[in-house]
Amino acid sequence: MEDTTEEWSADERRRLDALASEEAPPADLEGRVVAALKASGTIASPDGSRRKTFFASRALAVAAAIVIAFASGRASRRETPSRTPGPRFALFLYEGPRFVAGPEGDRVLEYRAWARRLRAAGVEINGERLEDGGISVTPGGETEEVPASTSAGERLAGYFIVAAPRRESAVAIAKSCPHARHGGTVVVRPIAES
C-alpha cells in the first residue's frame, strides 16, 4: 500500500531527480583499497602470485610480545610458543617537523580503524603507540633520560608488526597507513627469522 498523502508533487519529484547521482571519492581511496586487498592476497601481486597461506592468529601477538619485551629490556630465554614461520615486518612510525598531529584521540582512533580494516581483510597486524621519553642504559650501567625527539626534531611515535608475504606487500601496507597522510614517515624493516 503506497501512501498517498505525502506523495511528492511533480516539481518536488523533479528536484529530487535532479540531485547528483554520484560523487567522486577521495583520490587516495582506490589505492588504499587495492593495498588492503593485495596485503590479504585477495588481489594478485604484480608477479601474478597470490598469498597462499595465512599465519596462525597467535603468531602476530607472539611477535609483538617479543618486540615489546625486547624493547623494554625484559627479553627472556624462556621458550616462546611455536608459530607458523613466514615473513614479518616492523613498521616504525616517525614524526618529524612536517608532521601535523591533530587531536591525539582522533589519530589513535584513525590508526586503530585502519588496522581493523586490514585485519578484516585478512592481514595480521598489531602495534602500539609509544610514550615520549625513556631511559638509555650505557655499557657502564649509567642511565640517562632520552629526549622526546632527536636534534633533527624526529621522534619514534609507535610501531606496527605486520605479517606480509613479501617486502612489496609490507610497503603497500605502509603506504596505506594514515601516518603518511599526517606528514609522518613509516620505515619498513623486515624482522629477522629466528
Add this chain to the structure above:
Amino acid sequence: MTSSRESREPEGGEADASLVASFLATRSEAAFRALYRRHTPVLYLLARRLLGPRDGAEDAVQDTWVTAARGLATFEGRSSLRTWLSGIVIRRCAEIGRRGSRRREVGIEAILEREAEPRMEIGDALDLERAIRNLPDGYREAIVLHDLEGFTHEEIANFAGTTIGSSKSQLFRARRSLRARMSPEKER
C-alpha cells in the same frame, strides 16, 4: 513512484559480468580497479547520504570493496552488481550509524546543534541535499533508498531487516518531515 534507480544503474551489465569473471579467474588488479572505478562514485555518494552528518563514508566504501572482493564468488547475479554492492554499503552504514548512536549518548551538544539548524527553503540542489542530510537517521535512510536510489520497499525491508509495512510508514513520515523542512510555513 517513479524509480530513479533504473536510470542510475550503469549501462552494460555484461561489462560487469565480464569484469567479475575476469577478476575471479585471475584476481587481477586491473579487473578490480575497473570494477572499482565503475561503481565507486555511486557507492560513495550513497554512503555519504546514508551517514548524513557523520564521518565514515570512506571506511564504508573501503569495507564494502574488501567484503565484495572476497565474496564475489558468491554473487549469483540475481540482482545487478550495483544493487548487490549497494546492499553491502547500506548494511555497513547501518553498523556505523549504530556505533554513532551509542557515541551520541554522551554527545548531546551535537544533537542540539543539529536541531537548531534553521529550516530552509529548497531553492537549489545544495539546500535539498543539506535538508536530507540533516533528517533523523531513519527518515534519511528512507528518503535516500526509496526516493533517490529507487529501491522498492521489499528491498529496503530486506536490507534493513524490517518489514515492508514498516518501510512504507517510515517513508511516509520521512517525506512529511522533509517537506516541512522544505516549506517552513507549512505545519510540520
